[in-house]
Structures are given as C-alpha cells and as structure tokens.
Amino acid sequence: MLKAFELIRPGDLAEAVAAVADGAIPLAGGTDLLVRMKKGIIAPKKIVDLSGLKELREIKEDEENIILGSLVTHGDVVNSELTNKYLSLLVQGCRTVGSPQIRNTGTLGGNIINASPAADSVPPLVALGAKVVLSSVNGEREMKIEEFLVGPGKTLKRPDELLTGIVVKKMKPEERCLYRKLGQRKALAISIASVAVKFGFDPVTKRCTNPAIAFGAVGPVVKRAVELERLLEQRILDQQTIKEISLKAREFCDPISDIRASAEYRREMCCSLLYEALYELTC
Structure with missing residues (x-):
C-alpha cells in the first residue's frame, strides 16, 4: 500500500x-x-x-540541434518527424523499449534520471553526444549525458534541480547508424547487452569519419568506447578489419554476472553485436 x-x-x-x-x-x-x-x-x-507542463512535452529544433522536453515519451520519439529525420539512432533505441504501453508512458527524462546501464535510450544519446538541461531556482545548466551519469541509479543532478530537456545535435544526412540490443526474448526484455554506433562512411574508400560507439548494460554506466572509435577511423573497413576491431570490444566492457547473463557472456555478446552493426553499416 x-x-x-x-x-x-x-x-x-x-x-x-x-x-x-x-x-x-x-x-x-x-x-x-x-x-x-x-x-x-x-x-x-x-x-x-509534471504532466500538465506542455513545454516539457515538446520536440523542437534550432539550426544545429533537436531539443526534447524531459516529458517526451519513447513513443513520441518513434513517431516524431523531426527525430526520424535527424535522430534516427535515438528512434531505433526508443523503438526497443518495453511494450507499446511503456513506450507511450515512460519518458526520456525518467529513463535518464533512473540511470540504469541497461536503458535503451541512453546508448544512442551518449553516442550522439547529447546534453541534459537542468533547471533550478538559480537558473539552468547543461551537461553532457556521459558526464551526468556516474553509476547505477546515480547522476550529478543536485537535489534542487529538475531535468527539463535533452539537447542533441542533428545527425548529418551522410551519417549511418545502428542500435543493436540483446535480451532474453525479442520484446519486453531488459538488455543483456546493447551497442549504439554512428559514423560517416565513404563506400568507395571504405573509411569512416567521426565514429561514435556506446555500449549498454555491460558496465556501471554507458560510456563511449573511444579506443575502438580511433581504430575505426584509422582503418579501411573490410570484413577482416571489422572482425578484428569487434573482437577488441571485450576490453572496453566491465559487466557483472546476474540472473540475465554472466559477465563473460556479456563480453562475448559485445563483440558479436558490434560486428553485426559494423558489417550491416559498411558491407
């Protein structure tokens, strides 16, 4: 009760x-x-x-960014013309969240504040370099979401602050992206492991630019795999190179064993998910 x-x-x-x-x-x-x-x-x-505050339910744009109110639901992201045009990676992540009922009720702001490493919207937001907007009686401040999340259930939000928005830079038309998730079943499943990948790609030279990789559910927080990103940018991305880079993914994971999967299984799945994503985006 x-x-x-x-x-x-x-x-x-x-x-x-x-x-x-x-x-x-x-x-x-x-x-x-x-x-x-x-x-x-x-x-x-x-x-x-907060349900009566319409300004927190808006999805807006300026010249460089998409600005999402903290009450925007995962369903709103999936159905928005702006997010489908400029933030397709986030759309892919939000589409895998729970059931239609959860997607139409659960909010981006709540998903972020909950600070679960397995949250499906967070790896895309980290890969996209999103910032959170925090409001208090003293004004507003912005912080990169990757810095804002500091542990399971832990953020740098101050007790007197309210998360009011998420600012995400628009993806460029030439950028490719993919979100891959592994759960115990195809739907209504918490992630065992996930990966969000984004980069520009030249199919002639087989080289990528500005890569971003973020793994979910395989560490205390979602963070970008900076060393893997460097390797992607340095190499010609043929099938053998993709395999070599993907096998290194286990070095950038720090998973736990729980009722859903062992730590070692999660490490192996990081490699497989990254390989699938890179292969689909480049080959």
Whole structure:
C-alpha cells in the first residue's frame, strides 16, 4: 500500500522547480517511481506532478540541434518527424523499449534520471553526444549525458534541480547508424547487452569519419568506447578489419554476472553485436 503524500500540480515550470527545491519528488511517466513506491523502496512526502507542463512535452529544433522536453515519451520519439529525420539512432533505441504501453508512458527524462546501464535510450544519446538541461531556482545548466551519469541509479543532478530537456545535435544526412540490443526474448526484455554506433562512411574508400560507439548494460554506466572509435577511423573497413576491431570490444566492457547473463557472456555478446552493426553499416 502506498503511504500518504502531498500531490502538487504546478501551473508552470517555475512552480515545478520551486516545488523540487522544497523537497518534492518529480512525477513524469511514473513507470519507475510508482513501482518503487509500491515496493516501499521510497516513501516521498511530496510529489510534484509534471504532466500538465506542455513545454516539457515538446520536440523542437534550432539550426544545429533537436531539443526534447524531459516529458517526451519513447513513443513520441518513434513517431516524431523531426527525430526520424535527424535522430534516427535515438528512434531505433526508443523503438526497443518495453511494450507499446511503456513506450507511450515512460519518458526520456525518467529513463535518464533512473540511470540504469541497461536503458535503451541512453546508448544512442551518449553516442550522439547529447546534453541534459537542468533547471533550478538559480537558473539552468547543461551537461553532457556521459558526464551526468556516474553509476547505477546515480547522476550529478543536485537535489534542487529538475531535468527539463535533452539537447542533441542533428545527425548529418551522410551519417549511418545502428542500435543493436540483446535480451532474453525479442520484446519486453531488459538488455543483456546493447551497442549504439554512428559514423560517416565513404563506400568507395571504405573509411569512416567521426565514429561514435556506446555500449549498454555491460558496465556501471554507458560510456563511449573511444579506443575502438580511433581504430575505426584509422582503418579501411573490410570484413577482416571489422572482425578484428569487434573482437577488441571485450576490453572496453566491465559487466557483472546476474540472473540475465554472466559477465563473460556479456563480453562475448559485445563483440558479436558490434560486428553485426559494423558489417550491416559498411558491407
């Protein structure tokens, strides 16, 4: 049974931020918060319901970026013309999240704040170099998502801050990308391992530019595999080279063993997922 709490419905973003500064816990989609409350993991005295703040549900663009409000759902990302045109890697990741009900309820902001290494939206966001926008009564600040996530369930969000947006640089038309995920089944599965890959590619020279690789569910946080990216940029990407680079993926993983898979299996799957992605994108 849920313990009694005060529910605050702010009239605007300023009221929401003020409520957070006063100790209220934000409620976005509720797919994680409500589960934790029902299990008795947390028992907040105040909850601020963000659902009425339309500005947090918007997907906008400027000359260089797509700006996503923190209440944008995974389903919104999948269905948006802007994200399909400029952020196809993120669309691929969001398409694998849970069920249609979860995709249409769970939010990008909640997925980020939850800070699960297995979150399907996070490897694409890390590979895309996304930044989070944090608002407080003292103003706003931006931070790269890769720096913002510091451990399972841990971020650099201050107690008085509210995650209000995600800023992602638009992908270029010539860039190729792929998100690959391994779960215990094809749908409704938490990732055992995943990888997001993005780069520019010249099919004549077989060389890539500005590569980005981010693995999910194989370490305490999602981070880019910078050394693998360097190898990709230095080599001609024929099938043998792709195999050699993919086998090195195990060196950049730090997985755990749990009920879903052993650490060694996750390392091997990182190699396989990266090989599949690179082969599909280049061969």
